[in-house]
Amino acid sequence: MSLFIDQKSVNQFLTSINGIEITLKREDLLHPTVSGNKFRKLKYNLRQAQAKGYHTLLTFGGPFSNHLAATAAAAKIEGLKSIGIVRGEEARKLNPTLQFCKDQGMTLHSISRLDYRLKSQVQLIDQLQHQFGNFYLIPEGGSNALAVKGCKEILTEDDSHFDLIACSVGTGGTLAGLIDSALPHQKVVGFSALRNQTLETEIKKWTANQNWSLNHDYTFGGYAKVSIPLIEFINTFNKNFKTPLDPVYTGKLLFGIFDLIKNRQWHSDKKILIIHTGGLQGIEGMNQKLTQKKWPKIIV
Numbered sequence: 001m002s003l004f005i006d007q008k009s010v011n012q013f014l015t016s017i018n019g020i021e022i023t024l025k026r027e028d029l030l031h032p033t034v035s036g037n038k039f040r041k042l043k044y045n046l047r048q049a050q051a052k053g054y055h056t057l058l059t060f061g062g063p064f065s066n067h068l069a070a071t072a073a074a075a076k077i078e079g080l081k082s083i084g085i086v087r088g089e090e091a092r093k094l095n096p097t098l099q100f101c102k103d104q105g106m107t108l109h110s111i112s113r114l115d116y117r118l119k120s121q122v123q124l125i126d127q128l129q130h131q132f133g134n135f136y137l138i139p140e141g142g143s144n145a146l147a148v149k150g151c152k153e154i155l156t157e158d159d160s161h162f163d164l165i166a167c168s169v170g171t172g173g174t175l176a177g178l179i180d181s182a183l184p185h186q187k188v189v190g191f192s193a194l195r196n197q198t199l200e201t202e203i204k205k206w207t208a209n210q211n212w213s214l215n216h217d218y219t220f221g222g223y224a225k226v227s228i229p230l231i232e233f234i235n236t237f238n239k240n241f242k243t244p245l246d247p248v249y250t251g252k253l254l255f256g257i258f259d260l261i262k263n264r265q266w267h268s269d270k271k272i273l274i275i276h277t278g279g280l281q282g283i284e285g286m287n288q289k290l291t292q293k294k295w296p297k298i299i300v
């Protein structure tokens with residue numbers, strides 16, 4: 001399935017709690033391998049790469065990155081080569097995410113955390129160009145102006161009756177697209193999945209609209225950190241609504257929203273649209289870690 005068709009995802013009404021109606025937009029079902037918001041973020045970047053005559057994409061990510069997996073799959077579909085620069089030495093062992101990337105034909109190259117921190121710097125890019133030849137560079141997490149443009153296609157005219165749009169936030173590119181495309185009467189709230197105090201500033205680089213806010217209360221200690229109550233919430237949610245959530249982003253988002261509504265911390269907005277941004281490929285790798293810790297697993 002090409003990435004370049006105009007895709008619309010289905011809305012799934014979940015439930016009504018304390019008079020608030022909750023609906024989930026199933027972006028996770030957009031595409032079998034290029035999941036959720038990563039489909040939106042890659043669409044115009046791949047078009048641009050092809051229009052400019054590139055044959056190779058290069059990008060960065062952690063060993064469990066949804067973005068790496070989606071880039072590998074998208075490149076394969078579009079007949080492009082892909083190179084994934086993976087953070088940390090442990091990436092030399094292939095976990096399920098990296099195995100998937102490899103199976104899609106991605107060349108994986110792991111670098112130390114220190115080098116990785118220098119990743120946006122010219123020197124490292126020069127070095128990679130020397131090593132791999134010319135490539136179209138997609139930043140970590142895939143967020144740039146073209147990604148924001150793609151994320152503006154998440155909301156459609158059918159969504160105009162919602163008061164509030166909620167989404168999980170990593171780099172903020174997806175949220176910026178939602179902020180830009182929301183209607184004047186709609187508010188957008190992002191739930192941060194990681195601890196990053198500069199997120200507000202980052203998002204303001206992509207959008208001038210002011211109809212939005214960030215919630216930092218449901219990070220569960222940081223990126224990819226989980227707790228037993230979070231895992232239990234994800235499993236109960238799946239049992240009740242027949243809908244899987246990922247532990248890094250959407251699980252924390254739904255946990256946060258249900259928590260706020262149940263504790264009556266949610267006041268004015270009556271009709272909420274929550275974006276299911278996907279990320280389900282990460283469950284297998286997370287379950288391996290949970291098994292090592294002898295914690296409950298995510299039921300799939």
Ligand SMILES: *Cc1c(COP(=O)(O)O)cnc(C)c1O
Pocket residue numbers: 036037038066067141143168169170171172173174175246249250277278279280
């Ligand atoms: C990458 C990702 C996000 C975060 O998107 P940003 O645009 O980086 O904020 C949210 N949810 C899922 C499932 C993701 O894979």
